[in-house]
Amino acid sequence: MIDITLEIAEKALRAAQAKAKELGSPMTVTVVDEAGRLVLSARGDGTGFFSTDTSKAKAMAAANFKKPNSELAKMVAQGGFWSIVPTVLQGQLLPTLGGTPLVRGGRVIGGIGCGGGTGEQDQECADAGAKAILA
Numbered sequence: 001m002i003d004i005t006l007e008i009a010e011k012a013l014r015a016a017q018a019k020a021k022e023l024g025s026p027m028t029v030t031v032v033d034e035a036g037r038l039v040l041s042a043r044g045d046g047t048g049f050f051s052t053d054t055s056k057a058k059a060m061a062a063a064n065f066k067k068p069n070s071e072l073a074k075m076v077a078q079g080g081f082w083s084i085v086p087t088v089l090q091g092q093l094l095p096t097l098g099g100t101p102l103v104r105g106g107r108v109i110g111g112i113g114c115g116g117g118t119g120e121q122d123q124e125c126a127d128a129g130a131k132a133i134l135a
Contacts (some may be wrong), residue, residue: 003109004033004102008133009040012102012112015132016125020044025117027125028055031102033110036060036092047116057091058099058126059113066108069099070123098122100130 009031020027026046031039036059043052062069072095075082086094097119102110114125 003104003107004031004039006040008102008104009110012129012133013040013042016112016114016129017042017044019125019128020114020117020121023117023121023124025121025125027114027116027122028052029125029129030055030059030113031110031129032056032059032063032113034063034108036063036111039110044116051115053091054094055098055113055115055122057086057094057113058096058115058122059111060099061085061093061095061111062099062101062113062126063108063111064093065095066101068101068123068127069095069097069113072099073097073119098126100126102130102133104133 028051030041099113112129114122
């Protein structure tokens with residue numbers, strides 16, 4: 001069942017972009033549904049041409065693994081399975097800083113991914129977007 005709507009995705013995107021503006025970092029924001037299908041993406045002014053791909057892959061990782069990418073990145077750093085996920089999945093999932101699951105009613109309904117700043121800035125923006133839909 002698909003619970004994420006365009007309205008929810010827009011709210012998350014606006015909050016992530018507002019955080020990026022506050023941080024002074026250009027940001028591309030992508031929102032996917034719980035299966036990783038694209039709902040909304042906006043490439044920020046001044047971001048790299050590849051930020052649309054990486055922000056989507058970060059959102060897909062958050063949605064599919066149902067964890068913030070800040071947790072996934074720690075597992076990647078330990079090596080083993082998590083360190084080869086991007087290679088095995090041919091870049092479709094990127095468990096690095098900058099993604100957060102979107103949760104409503106205790107259930108993951110999608111993911112938000114951000115790219116364009118430092119990893120920490122990307123994660124702050126994704127977290128801000130996810131927090132915005134809880135209200």
